[in-house]
Amino acid sequence: EVQLVESGGGLVKPGGSLRLSCAVSGFTFSSYSMNWVRQAPGKGLEWISFISSSGKYIFYADSVKGRFTISRDNAKNSLYLQMNSLRAEDTAVYFCASPTITMIQGVTDYWGQGTLVTVSS
Amino acid sequence: EIVLTQSPGTLSLSPGERATLSCRASQGVSSSYLGWYQQKPGQAPRLLIYGASSRATGVPDRFSGSGSGTYFTLTISRLEPEDFAVYYCHQYGTSPRTFGQGTKVEIK
Numbered sequence: 001e002v003q004l005v006e007s008g009g010g011l012v013k014p015g016g017s018l019r020l021s022c023a024v025s026g027f028t029f030s031s032y033s034m035n036w037v038r039q040a041p042g043k044g045l046e047w048i049s050f051i052s053s054s055g056k057y058i059f060y061a062d063s064v065k066g067r068f069t070i071s072r073d074n075a076k077n078s079l080y081l082q083m084n085s086l087r088a089e090d091t092a093v094y095f096c097a098s099p100t101i102t103m104i105q106g107v108t109d110y111w112g113q114g115t116l117v118t119v120s121s
Numbered sequence: 122e123i124v125l126t127q128s129p130g131t132l133s134l135s136p137g138e139r140a141t142l143s144c145r146a147s148q149g150v151s152s153s154y155l156g157w158y159q160q161k162p163g164q165a166p167r168l169l170i171y172g173a174s175s176r177a178t179g180v181p182d183r184f185s186g187s188g189s190g191t192y193f194t195l196t197i198s199r200l201e202p203e204d205f206a207v208y209y210c211h212q213y214g215t216s217p218r219t220f221g222q223g224t225k226v227e228i229k
Binding site for chain 2 (some may be wrong): 037044046047059060095099100105106107108110111112113
């Protein structure tokens with residue numbers, strides 16, 4: 001069974017930092033790129049970052065560029081998002097998500113359950 | 122950045138009716154990299170369609186996707202009670218990846 005489990009969310013003051021983690025099991029993590037997507041309360045989905053399978057290629061949304069850093073540890077089957085200089089507008093549920101993967105049962109992608117980050121004084 | 126504009130914002134329909142959701146892109150999107158998601162409150166998004174027209178595993182065949190270039194559609198042939206949710210289109214061929222703002226399908 002594929003599982004993506006995020007952790008590390010919580011309440012942080014403006015200007016503060018948090019590190020999110022996403023523990024992956026059930027597929028060969030090192031073979032696939034990964035993404036972080038967030039959703040502000042009552043709002044739509046916003047893609048924020050991509051990392052290739054090796055970590056060589058990384059992309060960010062303009063809204064987080066220079067403040068957030070995506071990384072991965074393929075030996076630990078884990079994805080990370082270091083978030084610095086947090087702002088109120090970063091308040092959201094953060095999801096880690098796989099690309100579409102072809103498994104025996106078919107093609108789909110996988111998402112974690114999300115972790116809530118609240119930026120407030 | 123490719124802006125995806127979904128219409129309508131809200132679709133009020135009854136169970137058994139047909140739903141047609143639209144997604145218009147500000148520039149061409151490779152069909153290979155256009156997807157549709159369903160999201161219910163408190164849940165992660167669920168992939169319905171990838172590559173513009175391929176159903177993801179486990180997705181009922183009442184869901185279908187079509188389109189190319191700058192105009193894509195998601196059709197639900199006959200709405201079931203569990204289909205009332207928010208739907209997002211998503212392009213993942215060009216960075217930054219983008220989502221549409223969503224279409225809410227609500228019970229009339």
